[in-house]
Amino acid sequence: MAVLIPTPRFYLVLLVVAGVSTGNVFPPEQKESETAVENNASVTTTVAISVIVLVCLICAILYCAGTPIVHRDPLPPWAFYIQPHPNLVSHGFNSVSDGLTITNPTTVVRHRNGSFETDGARWSGGISGGKHVFEIIWPEVYRGTTATVGVGSLNAPLFLKPKGPLVGNDKLSRGLDISSKRVIQSGKPVKRCCGSNGLIPQQFFMYVDADSGNVGFGSAAEFWGFPITGIPKDLYPLYVMTGVSISGAHVQVMYRGTAPDANVPGPAAPQVFIVQQPAQIQMPVTVVLPPSDGNQKY
Known part of the structure; x- marks a missing residue:
């Protein structure tokens, strides 16, 4: 169930209304020499404040009516208990176009x-x-203007000219353009993702549910849901992909774990890895990949 989070604009308006209602924005009334005049002035001031507060409340409702509300989906339960799998942890990038260099496996x-x-x-x-x-x-x-990440089949292309969102450019892949925050499918943006405000942070996570054919995304602070759904089985096995268009760009993709019931061979690792915000981002340790023809399946 999505949680509705009021935007800062809403709280700002409430703060202003609260200040008005306390009368702090008005100078104190000067005392009249006669009691009757003082009482009449007090009543008049009270009525004036009440009218102003009512007007402010109406304006607040109208002002906030068009304010977008952020919908935050809950992180899927299995993501809290992922554990590194020995048959996947040694993998990394092994296929690139001629414009990229693999500096280390990730x-x-x-x-x-x-x-x-x-x-x-x-x-x-x-x-x-x-x-x-x-x-x-x-x-x-x-x-x-375009930077894509997602999944695709082994036959999905690794080069696109002219520049465009590579992952999701055809029927062989599905991707998220993190520059435009749009899901790309068959070369077209099909839906928005990842909140209504701000940029996707430098560090974020991709959740691949291959059992249901869904791919989700989230930051260390919130989960953005599964904007990519219904990936057909004829594209399996799925390979993580990226599309880069900026000269000198450095992009890292690191495997973080598998749900305990994941359909991968071999024994599960004993420790449990919980996705959380690290104290600081560290560069991964370089490891040597085993010989691969790009066809290993898990």
Whole structure:
């Protein structure tokens, strides 16, 4: 069930109304020499304050009627109990277009000059079931007018010219453009995502529910829901993808864990990883990937 959060505008109006109702915005009445005149002035002042408060309340209602309310969906319960899986934790980027360089398994850097094309990167391990969480670190300066992240099939293209939202550009992938905060499907924006105000933060999370074909997103502070739904099974296994268009951009994607009942082989790791805001963002440790042809499935 969504929680309705009033915007700061609403509280500001209430604060003003409260100040008016206490009479602090009015200078104190000067004492009259005669008691009758003083009483009449007091009554007149009280009536005037009451009228002003009533007018302010009406204005507050009208002013806030058009104010958007932020809908915050609850984080799915399984996301609180994800645990690293040994068969996925060693994976990372292994397929990129010629405009990107893999500096370590979780980081790609765009070395192509200019921003007239979009270069793509794909994760090495395909997901055919289960529930998984990935952490993305994508600074705002490296986004430009289009920066996409999502999932796609092994045959989804990794290059687009002219520049555009790569992930979600055709029927082989589904993506979120974090620059425009819109879900991209078949090359078209289909819906908005991630709140009504502000930018998507540098660090955010992607929740891949391969059992239901849904992909969600959220920050360390809130969950934005599952804007990507109903991914057809003929696209499986699903591979994490990114589309980058800014020269010099550094993008990180890190696997953070799998739900205990995830459809992946091998024993579950004993420790439980809970998604939370880290004290500070640390660069991942470079690991050596096993030889891969990009067809591993989990």
